[in-house]
Amino acid sequence: MMNPATLEPSNRPYEECGVVGIWGAPDAAALAALGLHALQHRGQEAAGIVSHDGEKFCQHKGLGLVGDVFSDARVMNTLAGSGAIGHNRYATTGGTLLRNVQPLYADFEFGGLAVAHNGNLTNAATLRQALVKRGCLFQSTTDTEVFVHLIAISLYATVLERLVDAAKQVKGAYSVVALTPDFLIGLRDPLGVRPLILGRVADGGWMLASETCALDIVGAEFVRNVEPGEMVIIDNDGIRSMRPFAQTSPRFCVFEYIYFARPDSILEDHSVYEARKQIGVELARESGVEADVIVPVPDSGVPSAMGFAAESGIPFEMGIIRNHYVGRTFIEPTDQIRNLGVRMKHSANTPVLQGKRVVLVDDSIVRGTTSRKIVDMVRAAGATEVHMRISSPPTKHPCFYGIDTPEESQLLAATHSIEKMAEAIGVDSLAFISFDGLYRALGHDGRTGAQGRYCDACFTGDYPIELVDKDGRLVA
Numbered sequence: 001m002m003n004p005a006t007l008e009p010s011n012r013p014y015e016e017c018g019v020v021g022i023w024g025a026p027d028a029a030a031l032a033a034l035g036l037h038a039l040q041h042r043g044q045e046a047a048g049i050v051s052h053d054g055e056k057f058c059q060h061k062g063l064g065l066v067g068d069v070f071s072d073a074r075v076m077n078t079l080a081g082s083g084a085i086g087h088n089r090y091a092t093t094g095g096t097l098l099r100n101v102q103p104l105y106a107d108f109e110f111g112g113l114a115v116a117h118n119g120n121l122t123n124a125a126t127l128r129q130a131l132v133k134r135g136c137l138f139q140s141t142t143d144t145e146v147f148v149h150l151i152a153i154s155l156y157a158t159v160l161e162r163l164v165d166a167a168k169q170v171k172g173a174y175s176v177v178a179l180t181p182d183f184l185i186g187l188r189d190p191l192g193v194r195p196l197i198l199g200r201v202a203d204g205g206w207m208l209a210s211e212t213c214a215l216d217i218v219g220a221e222f223v224r225n226v227e228p229g230e231m232v233i234i235d236n237d238g239i240r241s242m243r244p245f246a247q248t249s250p251r252f253c254v255f256e257y258i259y260f261a262r263p264d265s266i267l268e269d270h271s272v273y274e275a276r277k278q279i280g281v282e283l284a285r286e287s288g289v290e291a292d293v294i295v296p297v298p299d300s301g302v303p304s305a306m307g308f309a310a311e312s313g314i315p316f317e318m319g320i321i322r323n324h325y326v327g328r329t330f331i332e333p334t335d336q337i338r339n340l341g342v343r344m345k346h347s348a349n350t351p352v353l354q355g356k357r358v359v360l361v362d363d364s365i366v367r368g369t370t371s372r373k374i375v376d377m378v379r380a381a382g383a384t385e386v387h388m389r390i391s392s393p394p395t396k397h398p399c400f401y402g403i404d405t406p407e408e409s410q411l412l413a414a415t416h417s418i419e420k421m422a423e424a425i426g427v428d429s430l431a432f433i434s435f436d437g438l439y440r441a442l443g444h445d446g447r448t449g450a451q452g453r454y455c456d457a458c459f460t461g462d463y464p465i466e467l468v469d470k471d472g473r474l475v476a
Ligand SMILES: O=P(O)(O)OC[C@H]1O[C@H](OP(=O)(O)OP(=O)(O)O)[C@H](O)[C@@H]1O
Pocket: 259, 297, 298, 299, 300, 301, 327, 328, 329, 330, 331, 362, 363, 364, 365, 366, 367, 368, 369, 370, 371
C-alpha cells in the first residue's frame, strides 16, 4: 500500500495501536504502563508515555515492546504525576522511527498538550500539504501530527474548542486520548470505528483505554464505552461529555472481534471470546464437514475452533502447538522473515494428527503465509485429509482506518477464487463464514442491505469513510 502521508511505498504487515489515559491516580504513568502491557497485542513496534507532574510534562518513548521501553525503574520515576497518557504503536502512516512514536507532545499558545491516536486519517496527506504551505513545520511523518497543527492554527480560544475544530477537519478513524495540565480528554470519531473504553481506578481516578483488558490489569472498573462521536473531558471535578458531530450510524470495526482484540475484552458490550466462539458455531452450521478432529490455528483461531467443535460434535484437539516466545507473525517486515516466523511459531502435535481427517480453524487468510505452512506441517504429521474453515469472510481489500493491511495484490483472496485459494494452500476443502453468518454470530439478523452496521470494508469493499488520500492521489 502507498503510504498516503509520506507517499513512500510501504510493505508493512497488519496491526494497529493501543491507547490509555489516566487521571486523578497517584503513579498514573505506572498504571498507564500496565495498561499498555495488556494492550501489547495491538502494537509491538514502539511505546510511549507522557505524564504531567503538576508543573511540567514528562515523557519517555522508545522503539520496541512495552516491557523493554519501560523496564527501568529510573525511567518510571521520571514520569511523575496523577495524569498520564500512553500509546502502543504499529505504524499505519509514517515509518518506524523514534520521531513517529506517540504520544506526540507540543507547546501551544494556550499551554502544552499531548495526544495519542489509534486509527488512521484518510485525508492526512491532503491536510498536511495545505498545512505545510501555510508554514507549519512537521516534526514527524505520522497522520496524527495533523491534529497538532490544526489545533495550533485554530482561531478558537480554548483547547477543547480547538480540538473539536481539528476533529471536524480530519476524516478517518480515530480514538484519541489527550492530556493537558488541567484535564484528560477521550475522543472517538463519529462512526466509532476504533474502540475506546472508560473506567474508574481505585481512589476515584479515571481511566481511558482501547480495550477492557487494560482496565482489568490495573483492577479498574468498567464504566462504559466512550460513544462514537463523543468527547469526554475528565478533570478534578469529574467527567463531562460533548457531542460535537451530527449523529450518524456507528460502524465499529468487525475485525476487532475476529482478530485484533484480546479475547478477554468486552467491546461495544460484546465479549470478544463469545463472539469468536459463536462465529465458530455459525461456521460449523454453514460449512460442516466429516472429520475426526477440529484443530485451531493458535492464537486467534482457538475460540472459533471451540465453537466449531461444540456445534459439530467433533472432538477439539490442540494439534498445533504455539511457541509463546514468538509474537504475531503479521508484524514481521519481510516475506522471508514472516515464513520463518510462522515455522518458529507453530509446530505439529503429531499423535493428535496422524491418520486423522483434520479440520483446521483460523480467523483469517491474508497473504496465506500461515495457512500454507500449517497445512504442510499437518500433512507431514500424517493427516489423511485437511480441511480449512475461516472465521472471517475472504479478506479482499486493504484497510485505511488503522490496520496496515497489505495492498490488494498481496491479499490471496483478492487474486484467487476460493477453489484456487484451496489449491494454493493445499487443502482438501476451504470455506469462509458468510456475511450473514458473521452478523448472526454478533447478535444481528444478518448483514441487512448494502450498509452493514459494522465497518467490514476489508471484506466487502464498502468503505464507510471517504478515502481522500487513497493511493497517494490526494483527491480533494
Ligand atoms: O495469511 P497470513 O498472511 O499468514 O495471515 C493470517 C494469519 O495471521 C494472523 O495470525 P498472527 O500470527 O498474526 O496472530 P495470532 O497469534 O493472534 O493468531 C491470523 O490469525 C492468521 O493466522
